[in-house]
Amino acid sequence: MSNLAYNDNMDHMMSDAENFEDGNRGLHYEENLLWEKGHSDTPGVDLPSLKGTKSRTGQSERKNVGLPQVSEPQVMRHFVRLSTKNYSIDSGFFPLGSCTMKHNPRLNEKMARLKGFASIHPMQPTQTVQGALKVMYDLQNWLAELTGLPAVCLTPAAGAHGELAGIMTIRKAHEVQGNTHKDVILVPDSAHGTNPATAVMCGFKTRTISTKETGRVSVEAFKEALYKQDPEGKDVAGMMVTNPNTCGLFERDIQEITDLLHDAGGYFYCDGANFNALVGKIRPGDFGVDVMHINLHKTFSTPHGGGGPGSGPICVAPSLQDYMPSPVVLKEGTAYRLEEEGERETSCGRLRGFQGQFGMHVRALSYMMSHGADGLKQVSEDAVLNANYILSQLKDDYHAPFEGPCMHECLFTDKYQKEYDVTTLDIAKTLIEYGMHPMTVYFPLVVSGAMLVEPTETESKDALDRFISVMKMIAKKARSGDVTELHNYPKSTPRHRLDEVKAAREPKLRWKKGA
Amino acid sequence: MRYLPQTKKGRSEMLEAIDVSSVDALYSDVPKSAFVKGKVNLPDHMGELEVERMLGAYANENHAAPDGPFFLGAGTYYHHVPASVDHIIQRSEFLTAYTPYQPEIAQGTLQAIYEFQTMVAQVTGQDVANSSLYDGATAMAEAALMAMRVTRRKKVVLGNKTHPHYEDVLKSYFENFRGEATIEGPQDIDDQTACVIIQSPDFYGSPENYQIWREKCDAVGALLVVVTNEILSLGLLPAPEEADIVCGEAQSIGLPMSFGGPHLGFFACREKYIRQMPGRLCGETVDASGRRGFVLTLNTREQHIRREKATSNICTNQGLCALAFTVHMALLGEDGFKHLAKLNHEKACELSDTLENAGFKVENETFFNEFVVELPKNSNEIVSTLAEKGIIAGLALEDNKLLVSATEMTAQEDIQTFCETLKEVCA
Numbered sequence: 001m002s003n004l005a006y007n008d009n010m011d012h013m014m015s016d017a018e019n020f021e022d023g024n025r026g027l028h029y030e031e032n033l034l035w036e037k038g039h040s041d042t043p044g045v046d047l048p049s050l051k052g053t054k055s056r057t058g059q060s061e062r063k064n065v066g067l068p069q070v071s072e073p074q075v076m077r078h079f080v081r082l083s084t085k086n087y088s089i090d091s092g093f094f095p096l097g098s099c100t101m102k103h104n105p106r107l108n109e110k111m112a113r114l115k116g117f118a119s120i121h122p123m124q125p126t127q128t129v130q131g132a133l134k135v136m137y138d139l140q141n142w143l144a145e146l147t148g149l150p151a152v153c154l155t156p157a158a159g160a161h162g163e164l165a166g167i168m169t170i171r172k173a174h175e176v177q178g179n180t181h182k183d184v185i186l187v188p189d190s191a192h193g194t195n196p197a198t199a200v201m202c203g204f205k206t207r208t209i210s211t212k213e214t215g216r217v218s219v220e221a222f223k224e225a226l227y228k229q230d231p232e233g234k235d236v237a238g239m240m241v242t243n244p245n246t247c248g249l250f251e252r253d254i255q256e257i258t259d260l261l262h263d264a265g266g267y268f269y270c271d272g273a274n275f276n277a278l279v280g281k282i283r284p285g286d287f288g289v290d291v292m293h294i295n296l297h298k299t300f301s302t303p304h305g306g307g308g309p310g311s312g313p314i315c316v317a318p319s320l321q322d323y324m325p326s327p328v329v330l331k332e333g334t335a336y337r338l339e340e341e342g343e344r345e346t347s348c349g350r351l352r353g354f355q356g357q358f359g360m361h362v363r364a365l366s367y368m369m370s371h372g373a374d375g376l377k378q379v380s381e382d383a384v385l386n387a388n389y390i391l392s393q394l395k396d397d398y399h400a401p402f403e404g405p406c407m408h409e410c411l412f413t414d415k416y417q418k419e420y421d422v423t424t425l426d427i428a429k430t431l432i433e434y435g436m437h438p439m440t441v442y443f444p445l446v447v448s449g450a451m452l453v454e455p456t457e458t459e460s461k462d463a464l465d466r467f468i469s470v471m472k473m474i475a476k477k478a479r480s481g482d483v484t485e486l487h488n489y490p491k492s493t494p495r496h497r498l499d500e501v502k503a504a505r506e507p508k509l510r511w512k513k514g515a
Numbered sequence: 516m517r518y519l520p521q522t523k524k525g526r527s528e529m530l531e532a533i534d535v536s537s538v539d540a541l542y543s544d545v546p547k548s549a550f551v552k553g554k555v556n557l558p559d560h561m562g563e564l565e566v567e568r569m570l571g572a573y574a575n576e577n578h579a580a581p582d583g584p585f586f587l588g589a590g591t592y593y594h595h596v597p598a599s600v601d602h603i604i605q606r607s608e609f610l611t612a613y614t615p616y617q618p619e620i621a622q623g624t625l626q627a628i629y630e631f632q633t634m635v636a637q638v639t640g641q642d643v644a645n646s647s648l649y650d651g652a653t654a655m656a657e658a659a660l661m662a663m664r665v666t667r668r669k670k671v672v673l674g675n676k677t678h679p680h681y682e683d684v685l686k687s688y689f690e691n692f693r694g695e696a697t698i699e700g701p702q703d704i705d706d707q708t709a710c711v712i713i714q715s716p717d718f719y720g721s722p723e724n725y726q727i728w729r730e731k732c733d734a735v736g737a738l739l740v741v742v743t744n745e746i747l748s749l750g751l752l753p754a755p756e757e758a759d760i761v762c763g764e765a766q767s768i769g770l771p772m773s774f775g776g777p778h779l780g781f782f783a784c785r786e787k788y789i790r791q792m793p794g795r796l797c798g799e800t801v802d803a804s805g806r807r808g809f810v811l812t813l814n815t816r817e818q819h820i821r822r823e824k825a826t827s828n829i830c831t832n833q834g835l836c837a838l839a840f841t842v843h844m845a846l847l848g849e850d851g852f853k854h855l856a857k858l859n860h861e862k863a864c865e866l867s868d869t870l871e872n873a874g875f876k877v878e879n880e881t882f883f884n885e886f887v888v889e890l891p892k893n894s895n896e897i898v899s900t901l902a903e904k905g906i907i908a909g910l911a912l913e914d915n916k917l918l919v920s921a922t923e924m925t926a927q928e929d930i931q932t933f934c935e936t937l938k939e940v941c942a
Contacts, residue, residue, distance in 0.1 A: 023806075034630055034845055043851030045597060047923070050854065053861045057722050058881030059752050062853060066637040069848030076599055079842055082627055083608035087620035090607030096616075103518055104611050107563050112773070113601075116574030121587045122775030123910055124578065125902040131576030132774045145555050157649035157776070160818070160828045168691065175693075197818035197828035202691045206823050252544035280555055282542070287549040301518075305604075305835030306624040307614035307646070307795065309777035325687070341683065349687030353590060353652035353680040353764070354775025366570060372560035375516050377551075381538045382521050388541050389529040405533075405541045432620055437613075443819070458518060461525035488803075493619040496803040500618075503800035503812040507789060509643045510633040 028494065031081040034068040035511050044072040066513075085494040086306070087437050093463050095390075097409045097440035097452025098192070098246055100276045100298035105370065108302065108363035117362050122354035126337050132358065133336035136329040139313075139365045143294055146376070147275075148285025149315035153324045155356040159273060162293025162312025163198040163240070165325050165351055169291055169316060170238045170267045171202050172323040172348040179265065182237035186225050186266075188217050190247055190444040195240040195271060204237060212446050215247035215402035215411070222257045226264060233264030242271035243284070244407035246444040248387065248452065250277075258288030267291065267320065275299045276383050276456065277408035280376030290317045291324075296357075300364035311360035322346045327355055382457035383408040386464055390453055393468045397475035401447045408456070414449035422478040424449040426486045427471075429497065433489040434470045516560060580772065583905035584929035586866070588885045588920025589718075590651065590678045590744040591775060592767045595923055600769050600842045604835050614795075614831060618810045619802075624834065625809035628797040631841045638746065638852075639761035640754025641783035645794040647832040648780030651744045651764025652684040655712065657782065657793040657827060658760045659685055662710030662738040664791050664826065669696040670707045672737070674728055677714040678744055704731055710738040714763075715755065716745065719878070719918065720885035722752050729757040746781065748883040750856025760784040768847075769839035779836040790816060793827035855923060859884040862921035866930050870919075873934040875941075878916070885920035887912065891941050900940050906933055 023030035055061065070078070087094070094101035112118065120129055140152040156162035167185070174182045185199040188209045196206045209217050209225045226233040239261055243251045251257070258268050270284050270292035276299045278284065284292055296302045296311040304310075316324045326347040327339035338355060371379060384407055391400060391410035399415035414424040428438035428451075440452040455464055477486060490496065508515075526538075535541060542550075561569075580593045587593070604610065608623060615621030615628075628646045635644035648654045659671045669692065673682065682698075689696050704711060711732050715723035725741065732739040741758040743749065746765040755761050766778040782794060789796070790813065798812035818825040847855060863884040867877045870888055879886035890897055894911035901908040909919035921930070 031626070033626070033633075035633070040848070043848035043854075044599075044846035045848075045851045045855075047851065047854050047858060050857050051861055053864045055751075055860065056864055056867075056881055057752055057860065057883055059722050059724075062749065062751055062753055062856070065750070065754075065849055065852060067634065067844065067847070067849040067852055069850060070845065072597075072599060072846060075842065075845045076603070078845065079603045079627070079838075080606070082623035083603075083606045084623065085621070085626075086608040086612045086623035087617070088608045088611040090611045094613070096613055099613055101611075101613060105518060107566060109605060109610075111567070111570045111574075114571065114574040115579045115581060116577040118771040118773050119579040119581055119593070120577050120774050121580065121585075121591055121593065121772050121907065123587060123589055123591070124907055125899055127899070128578035128902050128907070129774065131573035134573050134576070135570070142557060145557055157653065158829075158831050160830050161649060161653075164828060168687070171691065180693075193817075193819035193822045193825070194828045194830055196823035197821070197825040200823045200825075201828050203693055250542070250544035255546050255548075281551055282545055282549045283551060283555075284549075287546055303610045303835070304613050306609055306612040306621075306627075306838065307834035308831040309649075309833045309836055310831050311777075341679075349690065350680060350683040351653075351687055352684060352776075353650050353678065353778070357776040358774035359771075359777050362570070366566055369558070369561050369566045369569065370563070371516075371518065373554040373557040375519070375560040376557075377554060378516065378519055382519060382526075384541050385521070385526060385529055385533075385538055388533050388535075392533045405535070405543065407541075428617070429619070432617060437620065438617060458520060460520040461522075461529060463520075490619050494622050495619050495806060495808040498618045498802045498808045498810050499800045500810050500812065503798040503810045504815070507796075507813060508799040509789070509796055509812075510629070510636050 029081045029084060031078060033511050034070065034078060037068065037070050037074060040070045043069050044075045092436055093459060093467055094437040095439045095453045095455050095467065096437060097454040098273050099440065100454060100456055102301055102456040103458035104301050104303040105367060107370065108366045111366040112359045112362040130336055133329050135365055136361055137331055137336055139361050140329060142368050143313055143315050146279060147292060147315040148283030149289065149292065149317050151316040151321035151324060152313055153328050154313040154361055155325055155352050156293060156312040156314060157352050157357055158308060158310035159293060159295045159312045160194040160198065161351065162314050163194055163271065164201060165314045166269045166291040166293055167198050167202045168348040169320050169323045170269060172346060173320055174237055176323065176346050181235060184235050185237055186239035188241060190245055190446045191240060191242060192246065192271060192273065199240065215249050215446065216245065217241065217251055217257060219253050219256050222260065226260060236264050236266045238267040238269055240269045240271060242274055244274045244277045247402055247411045248406040248409040249402060250407055254287050273298060274408065277380055279380045280373060281380045285317060291320055296360050296364040301367045302360045302363040309357050309360060311357040323348055325349060325351045379457045386455040386457060386459060389464055390455060390468060394471055397472055409452055409454035412451045413447050417475065417478045418449065420478040420481055420483055422483050422486050424451055427451065427474055429489045430474050430486050431470060433492055436467060436470065584933045585907045586909045586919040586921065586933060587907050589910040589918055590764060591772050592745060592920060593772060593922055593924050594767050596769055596771060597843060597846050599846060600839050603842045604839050609835065609838055615811060618808065622808060625797050627838050627841055629799065629809050631837045632797060634841060634844050635781050635783050638749050639783040640756040641761050642786035643789055644781060644783035645792055645796050647837040648782050648794050649833060650776065650778045650780045652681040654762040654780035654782050655681045655742050656685045656688045658740045658762045659710060659712065661760065661791050661793060662740060663696065665738060665788055666709045668707050668709040670699055670709055672699050672701060672704050672708050672711045674701045674711045674713045675723060676718040677712065677742060678718050681742065704735055706735045708735055708737040710740045712740045712742060714742045716748055716883045716885065719887045720882040721879050722881055722883060725755050725757040745883065747856050747859060750852045751860055751883065765840050769843035770836055777833055777836050779833050779840055789813065791826060794829050795832050858923045862923065862925045866919065866921040869930050869934045873938050884922060885918065888917050888919055890915045890917055897940055901936060904936055906936055
């Protein structure tokens with residue numbers, strides 16, 4: 001259980017200087033927890049002295065909190081050392097399927113940090129924040145034009161929150177229209193886990209559409225799901241479909257499926273995680289989508305930040321506009337303002353404090369303006385080209401379960417490698433050993449041992465060729481039968497394979513003194 | 516097109532390798548009608564300088580907090596962020612990493628989350644904390660949903676005045692239950708109550724006594740949820756150890772106001788409820804060589820495993836915001852955190868005294884760094900008039916009241932200017 005560097009070996013080191021070993025070698029650093037550093041006399045900030053004013057809190061004063069205390073240089077070194085244990089898009093190829101790990105321009109960061117954006121309060125008088133409201137209004141318009149869905153609400157805080165916003169919009173529409181019998185949402189088995197989780201959070205039942213045969217929603221499978229309980233599909237409130245889907249394929253029967261759904265009175269929610277394949281070239285509103293969320297942190301390059309903050313605006317067709325969450329930004333003459341609480345009576349309401357992840361709105365707009373109409377079209381074309389190139393180069397070495405061409409990501413499985421006792425997990429961990437982030441693994445669930453590769457448009461041909469070479473080398477090693485190495489990678493990383501079972505069985509979620 | 520590394524030559528070589536004549540051939544599954552004819556109706560690409568000029572002009576149209584005296588709080592607070600915080604969170608390795616799904620190459624993010632979870636648990640006096648949620652309002656809604664899962668009851672009581680946005684978010688989430696789940700007032704606590712939610716300091720700035728609420732909850736078997744949207748208050752006020760769940764907003768530590776987001780929801784609770792918690796959790800484990808390491812854990816609560824049976828649909832946290840908090844807290848340390856909290860309280864005391872000396876009535880008997888002052892005129896109009904004079908006065912409430920806040924950013928001169936100008940416009 002102990003940290004090699006700082007517990008066991010400290011004692012060892014003291015007693016036996018000749019065999020000094022604390023885990024630090026070259027640029028590899030061991031770094032303990034802040035609490036293990038010893039308590040400094042003074043903190044890493046100098047604050048103005050207190051006057052000793054008598055407390056007016058009406059309560060006793062806080063006793064020991066238990067926080068560590070170290071100086072500023074120690075804090076800086078601690079976090080810089082931690083940073084060296086992370087892989088990032090800035091340092092290398094990051095083909096994580098359905099996550100769109102593209103280059104994050106620093107201009108966006110600079111813009112979001114302008115005093116006039118970073119240091120304004122969400123409840124300031126409207127006349128003092130016209131520029132901020134203009135950013136949001138412009139972003140609403142850019143997203144409306146790019147999706148072909150004219151109404152936009154920017155408040156959702158992440159993709160999953162956008163899904164919640166979208167399905168709540170559909171729920172509200174049915175409620176207002178008296179369609180309380182509509183209590184089913186259709187979800188393909190290839191969908192992100194957030195889709196069914198969201199539908200259930202909104203009080204719907206989910207019904208699964210099978211896509212196992214072709215990786216796509218077929219008209220037959222869709223009809224089977226739509227008419228399962230009722231010959232006219234009256235119980236179906238809507239469907240949640242990712243398009244392009246999580247197998248990297250465009251749903252080629254989408255028009256017919258959407259027409260059938262609309263005839264049954266259902267709405268089409270499109271999960272926008274894969275919008276990078278379409279942006280600037282194809283508008284989801286033009287293939288029947290009624291509401292979709294956009295991941296600003298994917299398609300529009302606001303950084304992923306190690307797991308957030310994201311931003312998940314929703315774009316909505318006119319038929320659902322009255323029901324989407326509030327507030328949105330309105331323009332009256334030359335003045336901008338936020339919608340008032342309750343101004344749109346049929347809105348499904350507020351989903352977050354204030355008006356959204358505004359800092360991400362600034363970054364996304366900065367990115368969109370940089371690319372423009374011409375650049376964004378090139379983005380999707382290059383993203384699709386890059387994925388198809390990888391597919392073409394690797395399909396002989398790795399099993400590609402569905403017929404292509406693919407969109408901005410391509411799907412493989414470990415079917416061929418399994419014969420040699422090499423799995424998707426081994427392939428992923430070997431990629432790590434060779435200095436690359438793995439693709440998305442074991443997702444989608446419709447195939448066994450999935451590997452979903454999304455290169456994005458911000459990779460050069462050289463970078464793709466290097467990935468292809470490493471993947472071919474792994475396939476060759478597997479075929480050679482000498483696979484022990486592949487089972488034990490990675491070896492050159494700060495940590496080797498971690499025991500996730502132990503973490504879950506004996507949850508230890510915080511540091512504790514003496515524990 | 517500076518963000519696109521592909522060359523004409525590279526593109527044509529790749530098309531040849533794929534054996535298609537054009538990129539459009541790769542889009543053969545897309546219905547013709549869905550293609551944009553030509554380009555979308557938006558401006559073409561811009562250079563960095565042009566973007567800076569245009570967005571810079573937008574930014575300049577806003578009145579920023581450093582531009583004049585500033586007294587607005589109400590759930591978002593104007594605090595100082597040390598330079599080191601912004602440097603660390605802009606390091607590529609943190610900024611441009613993904614959710615730590617591959618722990619061997621994400622120990623930096625994971626250890627920082629583990630430290631974040633520890634700090635939040637310590638500050639809130641709870642056993643465990645998650646890796647963060649979107650913001651305070653959604654954290655409160657998630658707390659209510661969790662209490663309903665734990666107790667298998669569907670009534671939630673708002674015990675005192677919570678932030679109106681928090682209340683609205685809860686209402687929106689509850690509409691999903693189509694009338695089966697209800698929000699009630701403190702007079703309605705009974706054996707069907709899943710939890711009692713108490714905001715402290717309440718929306719008007721007064722700290723709460725948790726013991727009274729603990730007793731009320733114990734009498735009916737409900738959970739006590741404590742919400743705070745000024746986490747710095749916990750450097751001066753006692754930890755809400757009586758609570759079962761403590762959640763809220765932590766923007767005050769490490770994050771700019773940024774017009775309301777991104778902010779930082781936090782969520783802590785008793786150990787016995789960890790399997791009902793929403794959001795990502797990081798846990799300690801060992802690697803194949805027996806060394807300490809960290810991983811995301813207890814995933815079986817989550818949507819990507821449980822799908823329609825998940826505890827919540829959440830799949831990210833506010834990663835980088837949580838890192839900013841962790842770095843700022845590391846800089847503050849035990850003494851600095853408490854000192855900063857006291858400094859805020861002293862500034863608020865100074866503001867309160869100066870307002871009273873100027874003839875205004877302060878409503879609160881107790882407060883941390885925010886309180887309500889009564890005005891002789893419509894507070895909306897006064898806020899607007901002061902804004903024209905370059906002063907952001909506070910939040911106008913009903914009945915001519917004004918909610919004002921002071922922090923370490925509030926200078927003595929700001930307080931003087933504010934009180935004098937307020938007196939003038941109220942005369």
